[in-house]
Amino acid sequence: MKITIGSDHGAVDLKEEVKMVLKELGVEVTDVGTFGKESVDYPDIAEKVCADVTGGRSERGIVLCGTGIGISMAANKIKGIRCALCNDVYSARMARQHNDANVLAMGGRVLGFGPAGEIVRVWVKEEFTGGRHARRVDKIMALEGR
Numbered sequence: 001m002k003i004t005i006g007s008d009h010g011a012v013d014l015k016e017e018v019k020m021v022l023k024e025l026g027v028e029v030t031d032v033g034t035f036g037k038e039s040v041d042y043p044d045i046a047e048k049v050c051a052d053v054t055g056g057r058s059e060r061g062i063v064l065c066g067t068g069i070g071i072s073m074a075a076n077k078i079k080g081i082r083c084a085l086c087n088d089v090y091s092a093r094m095a096r097q098h099n100d101a102n103v104l105a106m107g108g109r110v111l112g113f114g115p116a117g118e119i120v121r122v123w124v125k126e127e128f129t130g131g132r133h134a135r136r137v138d139k140i141m142a143l144e145g146r
């Protein structure tokens with residue numbers, strides 16, 4: 001699997017930890033930055049990560065900021081993106097099984113490395129269960145056209 005990851009300055013350390021977990025899982029990772037602690041704007045990072053997903057260069061994306069809130073809001077403005085802010089393992093599992101989330105958001109100032117790693121492991125491995133959930137996801141995507 002290929003995953004593109006990006007963070008603002010609020011989660012650069014978490015990004016490195018998440019990359020280590022992804023590599024352990026055999027995921028091919030593209031990192032679009034940021035690479036330092038200088039302040040950057042999280043919508044710009046969301047745009048870069050999501051462009052890889054909607055452009056087919058990566059199957060999924062991971063976006064990180066201080067809380068995960070701003071960057072998930074930005075990602076969800078982009079057509080084709082279903083970004084789930086998951087700061088717990090249960091949400092990560094449901095985001096895949098029920099919502100077919102193609103982008104995961106987390107907060108670098110909310111989560112420690114251990115919990116974030118568990119969230120990532122679950123989110124990478126879980127599959128969409130389809131069925132009645134497919135109808136609901138289709139309805140979410142239909143909202144993009146309104």
Ligand code: RB5
Pocket residue numbers: 008009010042065066067068069070071
């Ligand atoms: C940046 O200071 C901070 O606002 C950002 O990382 C994020 O938490 C926004 O939702």
